[in-house]
Amino acid sequence: MAEKLDPETMRDSSEWLFSFGVIADIQYADLEDGYNYQGSRRRYYRQSLLHLTGAIEEWNKESSMPCCVLQLGDVIDGYNAQYKTSEKSLERVMNTFQMLKVPVHHTWGNHEFYNFSRDYLINSKLNTKFLEDRIAHHPETVPSENYYAYHFVPFPKFRFILLDSYDLSILGIDQSSPKYQQCMKILREHNPNKELNSPKGLFEPQFVQFNGGFSQEQLNWLNDVLTFSDTNQEKVVIVSHIPIYPEASDTVCLAWNYRDALAVIWSHKCVVCFIAGHTHDGGYSEDPFGVHHLDLEGVIEAAPDSQAFGTVHVYSDKMMLKGRGRVPDRIMNYKKELLV
Numbered sequence: 001m002a003e004k005l006d007p008e009t010m011r012d013s014s015e016w017l018f019s020f021g022v023i024a025d026i027q028y029a030d031l032e033d034g035y036n037y038q039g040s041r042r043r044y045y046r047q048s049l050l051h052l053t054g055a056i057e058e059w060n061k062e063s064s065m066p067c068c069v070l071q072l073g074d075v076i077d078g079y080n081a082q083y084k085t086s087e088k089s090l091e092r093v094m095n096t097f098q099m100l101k102v103p104v105h106h107t108w109g110n111h112e113f114y115n116f117s118r119d120y121l122i123n124s125k126l127n128t129k130f131l132e133d134r135i136a137h138h139p140e141t142v143p144s145e146n147y148y149a150y151h152f153v154p155f156p157k158f159r160f161i162l163l164d165s166y167d168l169s170i171l172g173i174d175q176s177s178p179k180y181q182q183c184m185k186i187l188r189e190h191n192p193n194k195e196l197n198s199p200k201g202l203f204e205p206q207f208v209q210f211n212g213g214f215s216q217e218q219l220n221w222l223n224d225v226l227t228f229s230d231t232n233q234e235k236v237v238i239v240s241h242i243p244i245y246p247e248a249s250d251t252v253c254l255a256w257n258y259r260d261a262l263a264v265i266w267s268h269k270c271v272v273c274f275i276a277g278h279t280h281d282g283g284y285s286e287d288p289f290g291v292h293h294l295d296l297e298g299v300i301e302a303a304p305d306s307q308a309f310g311t312v313h314v315y316s317d318k319m320m321l322k323g324r325g326r327v328p329d330r331i332m333n334y335k336k337e338l339l340v
């Protein structure tokens, strides 16, 4: 096991600026333990809420309070829909989050759409777009209402961008809508299987129903925000439920058009880190352009005697993830051109 890093002692070597919390795939349900689709991983449906409570208690008592927490999606499990407990379970999780002394930014995953329609989510407590920051005189950096994405600045010169990785998806949208038809066409073109959740035999295994992708409209908006950030000499952290970098994730868990998202990110220098959930086993890799791809281990598969969350400490020259339980520590140095 890797030696645990101590953020307090790290403060001597470079300037500590701020910190933020990260947590993924809570997938709460008031159910007995179960297993994943392959039957290889135990899922602790009730325990996940206790893990969330434990994480919040730790964040609340950290010597320097995190500026916010990023909830990386799949906050309640799809089973809730089957048992008609979606609203009750969401309320329990949201009541737990109320104990947190700092704002939480919620991303939406496939399990949100198993339980709720997109219209429901827009009007729910899982919509945290009211926490966005707007850039004066740059209307092109204002996101459209067609997807759930926004950006905010928790610390000067650091911009966080929440992306909607189910912008292209057949989950949670009206089957009669043109967008559903368009997304079903994309999915079927890449996945001839009768069961659209099966990646069996696929050349591109990410084309399954439980994944989604980014519309060109959203990618154009992302490009505009990153252009502004480059000009303004900001460092950018991107947050998404679905990961986009194959080296850091199981290929069956990638966004449909992850290459398009990477192409946008790689055409800018400002992005330092892309944080995602969805994979449960976690993953990490630094890409050739110096962007750190961090896929967080899921709470739902953390045993009662373990944990799964982290605090990212942001320094002038790096970010340092202090993981708890299943989440390992990571040091993520900024690329040279971002060091001033």
Ligand SMILES: [Zn+2]
Pocket (backbone or CB within 6 Å): 073, 074, 109, 110, 111, 241, 277, 278, 279
């Ligand atoms: Zn997911």
